[in-house]
Structures are given as C-alpha cells and as structure tokens.
Amino acid sequence: MGLSLLSPLALGIAALVALPILAHMARQTPRERRAFGAMLLLERVVKRLRRRRRIKDPWLLALRVLALLLLALAVAAPVLSYRDQTPEFGGSGRVVLVIDRSASMSMADRGSTLFARARADAVAVANSLPEGTLLGAVVFDGEAIRLTPALTPDASSVATRIGDLSVSGGTSNLRAALVEARGLLGGEPGEILLFSDEAGPRIVTDAHSELERIVQGGSAVIPRTVAPEMRRNVAVVSAAYGSGIEGGTVVIRLANFGPEPREVPCEVTLPDGARVPVFVDLPPEGEAEERITVPPEALGGVGRVHCEDPDLPLDDDRYFHLPRVGASRILVVDGDPGDTPLRSEVYFFERALAPWGTAQTGFRPDVTTPGGLSTLDTETYRVVVLANVGDPRPIGPRLTEFVRKGGSLVIAAGDNVTAERYNAAFASILPSALRRSQALADVAEEGVPLALPDTRHEMFAPFARSGRAGFSRVRSHRVMTLEPYAESDDVRTLIRYEGGVPALVERTVGTGHVVFWTSTLDLGWTNLPLQAVFMPFVQRMVTVLGGDTSGGSARIDAIVGETVAVPLPDLAAEPDILGPGGDPVRSRLDGSRVVFEPETAGAYQVVLPGAPPLAWVAVNTDPIESDVRAYHTVEEAETELDPELFRAELELGSGLLGGSAVLILLQSLLMLRRRPT
Amino acid sequence: MGWDPAVLARIRHLHLRARVLTESLMMGEHRSRRVGQAVEFADYQEYQPGADLRHLDWKVLARSDRLVIKRFVTETQLPCTVVVDLSGDMDTGTTGRGGYPDLDTSKAGYALTLAATLLFFLHRHGEPVGLELLAGQGAAYTSLPPRTGKNHLQQCFAALATARPGGRANLGQTLLAVGGRTRRRSWVGLITDGMEEPSEWLPAMSAFARRKTDVRLFHLFDRGEWTLDFKDAALFYSPEGGEDLAVDPGGAREAFAEVVDDYVSEVRSGIVRFGGRYVPVGTDVPLEDAIRRAILDGVAEGTWA
Structure with missing residues (x-):
C-alpha cells in the first residue's frame, strides 16, 4: 500500500493547525461579579469539573487539530495505491479455469475438502461469467489435462466437466497446468483463474518461468486460493528397512507441517500382517524418527506405516519394501543322509547353524534331499547348500536361475561328488570346472592344515581380533581340485591349505554367489566340524551370503x-x-x-x-505434497514480475474533505456543551 | 448604651414577629428526661431486686399481690441557647423571605428572625434563654448565657437587632468555645449555613456531646443558591473573601447538585454521629412551618424532657 500527493505544497495549510490550539487555550472570562454564599460547594464543583475536563479537553483539541490536518491533506489530493485482488476476470472475454487436484487438495477443512471447495468455486465462476465469454478449463496434478480442447462459449458444459472431477494423489505441477492454459488462450490476452491451495515450497517457484511468459503476454493468473483454516499436517515422509540377515529395523520418519506439537499414534504393518503400534512425538514444524524392530522372521513384500492424522489422509500411509527377514530358511540338500542322523552329511552343519533351535540364532536350516528342490522358492530361501550331492543335474537350471536372481549356492565336496556331473549342471556359475578328488595326506595322518585366512575379507572379518589361528587347526586329507583359474573380481580364493591348494573359492554371479568348499561338511575328508571355528565360520558364511539379498523379486x-x-x-x-x-x-x-x-x-x-x-x-x-504450508504465492510472484498488476488507486481528497467537515461539526457540538466553568 | 431609633424599630419588628409566630404555635409541656424523685406520677415498673422499697406501691401489693414500683417525672427548667452564625456567607440569598415581604432576603435575615422567635417561644415557656453570635459585626452583645426575665430577653433581641453579618465564623473554634460554655443537659439551637469545610467544624460538636447537650442544627440554605438557579455565567465570589470563580451555571448545575447532595449527607451524618438532630431549613419555607418543624415536631417526638 502506498500514498502519494498530487499537490504536496498544500500541506502548508497544516500550519493552520496552530489556530485551534490558540483558540483552545483562550479562556472566556465573564464580566459580572456575583456574591455567593455557597462558595464552598462551588469550589468543590470546580474541582470536580476540572478533573473531567482533563479528559474532555484533549479530545476537543485533537478533533480540531485532526480536522485541520485532514483539510490540508484533502487539498494536497492524496492518492492511495493498494493491492487489489484482480483485474476483474471476464473483462477480456477469455478465461481459463485451472483446478488443482493434487494430493494436498484432499485436505479436510470445515467439513469438506479443499478440492471440493475449489471445485464448487470453479463451477460457480463458470456459471457466472458474462454471456459470450470464451471459457476453457485445465485440471492438473503431476500432469495437466485440458478439459476442453479449445475455448468455448458453452460455460455450462465446462462447469459440468469440472463438477465431475475428483482429487488424485498426484504431485502438483503448476507449470504444466499453466502451459496448457496458455495454450488454450492461443497467444491472446486473457485471465487464468487458479483454484489451488498453493501449498508447498516448489509449486510456485517451479512455475515461475511460465508465469513470466503469461504476464509478459498481457494475461494474468488470478489466484482463487483455497486455504484451510489452519495449515497443518502430519505425514510419514519416509519408511525404510535396515537390512540384516538376523532381522533389522524399519526406520520411519514423520514430519509435522503445523505450528503446534503433535503426538501421533502410528501402526506399522508388515507384509505377513503383523502390526506394531508406536506413538510419535513431533515438534512444531519439525520431524521425528522412530525405529521399529522387525521380528527375527518376517515375510518379504511391501509393508505399510499408517499414522492417525485427520488433516490430509492421503499421506498418512507410507509403503516400504521389506525383504525376507531371517536367514532361517536355508535350504540344505543332504546328499548322504546316512542311516542315522548322526551319520548324516549335514549333521554338524545343521547343528552349527541352529545348535539350540531357531530362536537363539535366527537360522532355520531346512534339510531336504535333492528331490525336494523341485519346490525351491527364491523368495523364501536365500542360501542353498549342496552337501555331497551326487547328481545335481536335475536341479542345475533351477539353482542357476536362483543364483542369477541373487541367491547364494554353497557346494561342499564329498565322495558322491563327481566333476563331470557338476560341471554339466553348473557350468555357467562355478568358479572353475571341477577336476577330481585328490588325497592330500594319508587317512591315518593328521592332514594338511588350512592357511590363515585374510581377515580383510568380509567373511573372515569377525576373526580378526581372535579366532583366526583356529583355522590352522583345520586339517584335511582329501579335497576336490579345480581346473586352474585366474583370480578376478568375480572369482576369488577365500582360503587355501598350506601348500596353496584352494579350500574355499567364491564366484560372484550378478548379485548372487557360488561358494565351493573343496572338502566335506562332515568328518569324511576333514576335521573341520570338530574345530572351534566351525560354528562361527559356518554362521558367518551364511550371514554374508544371505545378508544383502532380497530374494528374486x-x-x-x-x-x-x-x-x-x-x-x-x-x-x-x-x-x-x-x-x-x-x-x-x-x-x-x-x-x-x-x-x-x-x-x-x-x-x-x-x-x-x-x-x-x-x-x-x-x-x-x-512427500512434497504433505507440506501444506504456504510459501511463495502466485500473487507475490506476479507482483514481482509486474508490480502494477494487482494494484488499484483511490483518490482520497473528497473523503478527507468530508471527514474534516464532520470533525469540525463534532468539535462545534462539543463546544456547545462545554461552557466556561 | 444609647438606642438608635432604627435599631429600636428592628427590635420591635423582631419582637412582634417572634410574638406573632409564637402565639400561632401550639404550646405543649416539656418534661425532664430524669426519672426519680418527682412530683408527678409517670408509670409503674415491675419490682427488680435492689430497687428502693420506698417507691413500692403497697396498695397494688395488697390488692393484687404484685410487687410494682411507682415512677415519677420531674418538672425542671431547661437552659436553652440559640447560636446564630452571622458570617459573611450568611449575607447572601436570592428570593427567600420566609413568608414576610419586609424580611431581608438574605440567609442572615431569616436566621435572625428564626433566632428571635425561638428565644421568645422558649422564654414564654419559662425556660432560661441565652444567645451566642458567631462572627458578624455591630452586635450589642455576642454572648448572653441562659437566664430568665424580660430584661434578659430584651438584651437578646437587642443583640439580634444590632448584629450585621460579616467576617468568617471559624465554626470549628467558635463552636468549641460555645460548647465549653453551655450547661450540662441543656438545649442548643445552632442556626448556620455551615459553609466551612465540615471536616473542620463537625468535630467541634463533640464539645456539646460531652455535656449531653441536646443540639439541633438548623441548616439554613437558600434554594436559589443550592440549585445554582442563575442564568448567565458570572464571576462568583464569597463575601468572606477568597478568589473569584468564573462559572457557567448551566454547565455546572448537574455537578453542583451532586456536590450539594454529598455535602448534606456529610453534615447530616456528622451531626447525628454526635447525637444531634439535623433540621434543614430553606429560606423560601414560611417561618411558621420551619419553626413548627424545628420545635414542635421535636416535642411531639418526646425528644425534649
């Protein structure tokens, strides 16, 4: 708002303000003297009236001074310029209604939603335009859609189409909407009425260039902002699972876009239907983070975080990915079950993974025979162990696909393992083709010990502080040898026997892994199951192999x-x-x-x-739709582009003159009541 | 002392007025408040242990077997003093003449006639009468203690006839002095407009209260003054001196009425607090009415005696 004077010199009249002050100070003194026998009472009256006059007289003076000042201002012909709402829409005869139906417009407000109010307003505008006005309409969220292919004089049909609109969950793209609106105007000047909440930090700034084109083209975007009674909202802005084969946490982050602190009840629903309630305290205009512990076992899929917030329901749910949690479903294929469990090929391996049951370690090895692999579910199992399986060829393609999708395959040698069958089954994924089984020492002897492992490798990192020496006590007297291979990023020898024979070789296939243990998992060729490092080594290996994978999906x-x-x-x-x-x-x-x-x-x-x-x-x-606060408005942006666009002028001279006359009249009335006392 | 013919004429006027007014009033007896050894039987009272057996009515005892004590009232003389305020403020007034066209319109004129009438009335009633003049000038006497006798009454009239209002009464001090001179259980009629700060002179009424004096304040006022019944603005001044005040009566009338109400309430409560009686007397009220209300109503109420 600004004030300018057409005749500034006329303000000199304001000097006349001294006159009423002088007149005010002048006292009327009566001439007649009169003896009075109740002067005591009269003095009391005078004291009482003086107290009142202390209040009354300043008002009289103020009235007089103000009257003169107004008079001087009136003569100076002031012009007040102020921000006006519009150039009156419809004046150009070309109007485009732009309706925002993005997620933030679904905010509940006074028994309705912002979108419902905007839609009703747009319909009312369409129906009230002067006859002959060419009208078009655009609705937008992430993309803008013309409701009319071109401007049309048929306002009622446009109103009908607007009335059929509903809110979407999309993101506001005001720029796209203005592009379409400008297209509808066809380069001619016109008015674009924007029915939007103008909420969020980017909606206007992203559209600034298009606003500039519109204003420069002689058109204007006239905002008909629908604002809630209070701009506030709580939203789940992110939810993510922190991976880990032993189970992990879902980290949820909530934001409060309102000026008051909030306590919001939330519920995390995991893919298997398990629900975890949590309360989140949110500071004003701030965020808060909560961590939900995922059970040791949970199905993979998509979970949901829901928070109770009545303001904007669309962003109260947040969906997040949850991989299969819990490496328990390790599929161990026993190639030599034996006649008793103790003689099973995987007896030690199974006990090493879950010595006290699943609850203690989080591992649940499912032991099967080679025939059980027909039901292999890559979403369920991340690690498959082939222990001395004689003929893997029937299951070769399935396991190859399993590895290519990110699964891990552990192959352990044994008397049943034959190079030809394995090479045929896993030719494309083996670190190197198998050659033959080879004796390293006599069975009666201790066997060849393992060399110390490189603890820089992820699989042996936990043994860096202690336990590394325990590997040297592992001895084998027979191994399955491999064809010579070159070390690379994909093929690595993780540990060798003293003398250089590979003991554990890994090949990376995409996100999957194939690990070949050249000895047995039982006591057939090695004493590994009897060593202290056996259990931590086996658990570590399975953890590393299964930790980052999330199934085949x-x-x-x-x-x-x-x-x-x-x-x-x-x-x-x-x-x-x-x-x-x-x-x-x-x-x-x-x-x-x-x-x-x-x-x-x-x-x-x-x-x-x-x-x-x-x-x-x-x-x-x-998440940007959740921020319902007002930032830069369209009106501000347009005013920056064209300061006169939303300004109107008002000449104040006559009004001030009238006001001055009224004040003079008032002071006269006051004077009539105020006599000398 | 040589009598000025004008003074003598005024005495005669005062005397005549007082006489006419007095004779027009209904006369009645007044009795002492002291009950005890007396002449005239008053009433019976149930015997209380410790009562004087000399007053036991033996006849009643013989007839009805009841113990009753006879009580009597004593007829006594009541010293009366009329105190008249003749300060300068009393020399003002508007139209009040108390029903007598020849009466001075000032409050002083009304006060002097009222005082003379009271003195004459009380004298005719056989009471010793006295006169105290506060302020004023030219008076033959300013303080005459209560006595009986025609000559004394004439002296009182002479004092009233020669007195002229003027000066300041200083009610606080003078009333204290008068109170010190009055006899115990006497009657005092104080005629004044009370135009001094009540907080300064009302405490002096304690001097009368200590002597159990029956004080009656005839609060004299001019209705024109108390209603500020003037048309034009003027410089108002007090005959007793002080600064002039420029006042527009029309603008101040409403506030003045409030002040008068407050002032009357203040004086009335002050007098009553010291056991006196408050009798407002406007100078526009006929003197007969004023005196009847001032004296006879009091008799009828039995406050004398």
Whole structure:
C-alpha cells in the first residue's frame, strides 16, 4: 500500500493547525461579579469539573487539530495505491479455469475438502461469467489435462466437466497446468483463474518461468486460493528397512507441517500382517524418527506405516519394501543322509547353524534331499547348500536361475561328488570346472592344515581380533581340485591349505554367489566340524551370503501418478500388474519393460500366473505434497514480475474533505456543551 | 448604651414577629428526661431486686399481690441557647423571605428572625434563654448565657437587632468555645449555613456531646443558591473573601447538585454521629412551618424532657 500527493505544497495549510490550539487555550472570562454564599460547594464543583475536563479537553483539541490536518491533506489530493485482488476476470472475454487436484487438495477443512471447495468455486465462476465469454478449463496434478480442447462459449458444459472431477494423489505441477492454459488462450490476452491451495515450497517457484511468459503476454493468473483454516499436517515422509540377515529395523520418519506439537499414534504393518503400534512425538514444524524392530522372521513384500492424522489422509500411509527377514530358511540338500542322523552329511552343519533351535540364532536350516528342490522358492530361501550331492543335474537350471536372481549356492565336496556331473549342471556359475578328488595326506595322518585366512575379507572379518589361528587347526586329507583359474573380481580364493591348494573359492554371479568348499561338511575328508571355528565360520558364511539379498523379486519405489517401468527378464508371457486391492491395473509392454501409472498409493505386484512376484512396487504420494504450508504465492510472484498488476488507486481528497467537515461539526457540538466553568 | 431609633424599630419588628409566630404555635409541656424523685406520677415498673422499697406501691401489693414500683417525672427548667452564625456567607440569598415581604432576603435575615422567635417561644415557656453570635459585626452583645426575665430577653433581641453579618465564623473554634460554655443537659439551637469545610467544624460538636447537650442544627440554605438557579455565567465570589470563580451555571448545575447532595449527607451524618438532630431549613419555607418543624415536631417526638 502506498500514498502519494498530487499537490504536496498544500500541506502548508497544516500550519493552520496552530489556530485551534490558540483558540483552545483562550479562556472566556465573564464580566459580572456575583456574591455567593455557597462558595464552598462551588469550589468543590470546580474541582470536580476540572478533573473531567482533563479528559474532555484533549479530545476537543485533537478533533480540531485532526480536522485541520485532514483539510490540508484533502487539498494536497492524496492518492492511495493498494493491492487489489484482480483485474476483474471476464473483462477480456477469455478465461481459463485451472483446478488443482493434487494430493494436498484432499485436505479436510470445515467439513469438506479443499478440492471440493475449489471445485464448487470453479463451477460457480463458470456459471457466472458474462454471456459470450470464451471459457476453457485445465485440471492438473503431476500432469495437466485440458478439459476442453479449445475455448468455448458453452460455460455450462465446462462447469459440468469440472463438477465431475475428483482429487488424485498426484504431485502438483503448476507449470504444466499453466502451459496448457496458455495454450488454450492461443497467444491472446486473457485471465487464468487458479483454484489451488498453493501449498508447498516448489509449486510456485517451479512455475515461475511460465508465469513470466503469461504476464509478459498481457494475461494474468488470478489466484482463487483455497486455504484451510489452519495449515497443518502430519505425514510419514519416509519408511525404510535396515537390512540384516538376523532381522533389522524399519526406520520411519514423520514430519509435522503445523505450528503446534503433535503426538501421533502410528501402526506399522508388515507384509505377513503383523502390526506394531508406536506413538510419535513431533515438534512444531519439525520431524521425528522412530525405529521399529522387525521380528527375527518376517515375510518379504511391501509393508505399510499408517499414522492417525485427520488433516490430509492421503499421506498418512507410507509403503516400504521389506525383504525376507531371517536367514532361517536355508535350504540344505543332504546328499548322504546316512542311516542315522548322526551319520548324516549335514549333521554338524545343521547343528552349527541352529545348535539350540531357531530362536537363539535366527537360522532355520531346512534339510531336504535333492528331490525336494523341485519346490525351491527364491523368495523364501536365500542360501542353498549342496552337501555331497551326487547328481545335481536335475536341479542345475533351477539353482542357476536362483543364483542369477541373487541367491547364494554353497557346494561342499564329498565322495558322491563327481566333476563331470557338476560341471554339466553348473557350468555357467562355478568358479572353475571341477577336476577330481585328490588325497592330500594319508587317512591315518593328521592332514594338511588350512592357511590363515585374510581377515580383510568380509567373511573372515569377525576373526580378526581372535579366532583366526583356529583355522590352522583345520586339517584335511582329501579335497576336490579345480581346473586352474585366474583370480578376478568375480572369482576369488577365500582360503587355501598350506601348500596353496584352494579350500574355499567364491564366484560372484550378478548379485548372487557360488561358494565351493573343496572338502566335506562332515568328518569324511576333514576335521573341520570338530574345530572351534566351525560354528562361527559356518554362521558367518551364511550371514554374508544371505545378508544383502532380497530374494528374486525386484523392488521398486514409485510416486502416485508417475510412470513406473519394471524391467522384465526374457519372458514369453506378459505379466499382470496387481494393485493394492489385488485387482489388475492397466499396463503395457514397452520393449523389455512393463509400464503402468499407479493412481493410488499402495503395494503393487508384477506377477506371472503360478510364479512368485517378479517385482514389488511400493507406491506413495510425493512427500512434497504433505507440506501444506504456504510459501511463495502466485500473487507475490506476479507482483514481482509486474508490480502494477494487482494494484488499484483511490483518490482520497473528497473523503478527507468530508471527514474534516464532520470533525469540525463534532468539535462545534462539543463546544456547545462545554461552557466556561 | 444609647438606642438608635432604627435599631429600636428592628427590635420591635423582631419582637412582634417572634410574638406573632409564637402565639400561632401550639404550646405543649416539656418534661425532664430524669426519672426519680418527682412530683408527678409517670408509670409503674415491675419490682427488680435492689430497687428502693420506698417507691413500692403497697396498695397494688395488697390488692393484687404484685410487687410494682411507682415512677415519677420531674418538672425542671431547661437552659436553652440559640447560636446564630452571622458570617459573611450568611449575607447572601436570592428570593427567600420566609413568608414576610419586609424580611431581608438574605440567609442572615431569616436566621435572625428564626433566632428571635425561638428565644421568645422558649422564654414564654419559662425556660432560661441565652444567645451566642458567631462572627458578624455591630452586635450589642455576642454572648448572653441562659437566664430568665424580660430584661434578659430584651438584651437578646437587642443583640439580634444590632448584629450585621460579616467576617468568617471559624465554626470549628467558635463552636468549641460555645460548647465549653453551655450547661450540662441543656438545649442548643445552632442556626448556620455551615459553609466551612465540615471536616473542620463537625468535630467541634463533640464539645456539646460531652455535656449531653441536646443540639439541633438548623441548616439554613437558600434554594436559589443550592440549585445554582442563575442564568448567565458570572464571576462568583464569597463575601468572606477568597478568589473569584468564573462559572457557567448551566454547565455546572448537574455537578453542583451532586456536590450539594454529598455535602448534606456529610453534615447530616456528622451531626447525628454526635447525637444531634439535623433540621434543614430553606429560606423560601414560611417561618411558621420551619419553626413548627424545628420545635414542635421535636416535642411531639418526646425528644425534649
């Protein structure tokens, strides 16, 4: 707001303000003297009236001074310029209504939502435009859609289409909306009425360049902001699982976008349906983090964090990926079960993983025979151990696929293992082709000891402080030899026997691993199961091999309204996309990807009939939509571009003149009542 | 002392007025408040242990077997003093003449006539009367203690006739002095406009209270003054001196009424607090009415005796 004077010199009249002050100070003195016998009472009256006059007279003086000042100001012809709401819309005859239906517009407010209010306002505007006005409409969230292909004089049809709109969970893209609106105007000047909450830090700044084009083109964006009674909201802005084969935590982060502290009850729902309640204390305009401990065993999939917040329901849920938790489901294929458990090939291995049961270690080895591999679920098992399996060829392709999808395969040698069969079964994933079994020492002798391992390797890192020497007490008298191979990033010898014979060799295949233990897991060729390092070594190996893998399913995060592309393996069939409710979602193939656009937040699956999910997609609303606070407004941005755009002028001269007259009248009335006392 | 013919005429006027007014009033007996050895039977009282058996009514005892004590009242003389304030403020007034066209319109004129009438009335009633003049000038006497006799009454009239209002009464000091001179259990009629700070002179009433004097304050006022019934603004001044005050009566009338109410309440409560009686007397009220209200009403109420 600003004030300017057309005749500043006229302010000199203000010097006349001295006159009423002088007049005010002058006292009227009566001439007649009169004897009075109750002067005592009269003196009391005078004292009482003087007390009152101390209040009354300054008002009289102020009235007089103010009257003169107003008079002087009136003569100076002041002009007041102030911020006005609009150039009146419809004046150009070309109007585009732009309606925001992004997630933040779903905020509840006074028994309705911001979007419902904006929609009603837009409909009312459309119906009240002067006849002949050309009208268009654009609705936007992450993308902008024209409701009318061009401007039309048929306002009622536009109003009908606006009335059919509903809010989406998408992100605001005001720039795209303004581009469409400008396109509708076709380069001619017009008014763009924006029905939006203008919430969030980026909505206006991202659209600044487009605003500039519109203003420079002689048009204006006229904001019809729908603001809630109080801008506040609590949202789950992130949720992520901290991986670890022993189980881990889900870290959730909540943000309070309001001016008051909040205590919000939340609930974390894991894919297996387990629910973990938690209360989160949030400071004003701040964030808080909570950690939810995931049970030692949990199904993989998409979990959900839900917080109770009545303001903006769309962002009260946050979906996150949870890998299969708990390495318990290690599949151990026993190639030599023996006639008693004690004589089983995997007896020691099984006890080393779970000496007191699953609860103590978190491992649950499932022991099977080679025939049991027909039901291998890569989402369930991360590590498969082949212990002295005689013929792996029937299960070779499945295990190869398992490794390529990120699984880990541990192969242990033994009397049943033959090089030809293994080379045939795992040719593409073995660190090197197997050659033959070779005696390192006589059975009656102690055997060849292991060399000390390199503790810089992840698998042996826990033994750096103590226990490393224990490996030297492991002795073997027979090993399965490998064809010569070159050490590389993919193929590494993790530990050798003294003399250089490889003992443990690893090959990395994509995100999967194949580890070959050249000796046995029982006492057949080695004394390893009887050594102290056996149990920690076995547990460590399984942990390292299974820790970072998350099964065969791809895990993808996405935003509501944005295109999701899921890479596909070489498949003959087109996968289905299942939405949060289990219903199919429209999708299309784009080369080697399947593409779809999620309209609501939730857990989506990419599935093939009769197979585990190819991918999990956790779809959330954009956290930026949760910030419902007002930042830079459209009006401010436009005012910066064109300071006169929203300004109006008002000449104050006549009003001040009238005010001065009223004040003079008032002081006269006051004077009539005030006589000398 | 040589009598000025004008003074003598005024005495005669005062005398005549007092006489006419007195005779127009209903006369009644007043009795002593002291009950005991007396002439006239008053009433009976149930015998209380310790009562004087000489007053036991034996006849009643013989007839009805009841023990009753006879009580009597004593007829006594009541010394009366009329105190008149003749300060300068009393020399003002507007239209009040007390029903007598020849009466001076000032409060002093009304006060002197009222005083003369009281003295005459009390004298005719056989009481010793006295006169005390506060302030004023030219008076033949300013302090005459209560006595009986025509000559004494004439002296009182002479004092009233020769007195002229003027000066300042200093009510606080003079009333203290008068109170010290009055006899115990006497009657005092104080005629004044009370135009001094009540907080300064009302405490002096304690001097009368200590002597169990029956004080009656005839609070004299001019209705025109107390209603500020003047048209034009003027410089108001007190005959007793002090600064002039420029006052517009129209603008100040409302506040003045509030001040008068507060002032009357202050004086009335002060007098009552010291056991006196408050009798407001406006100069526009006929003198007969004022005196009847001042004296006879009191008799009717039995406050004398």
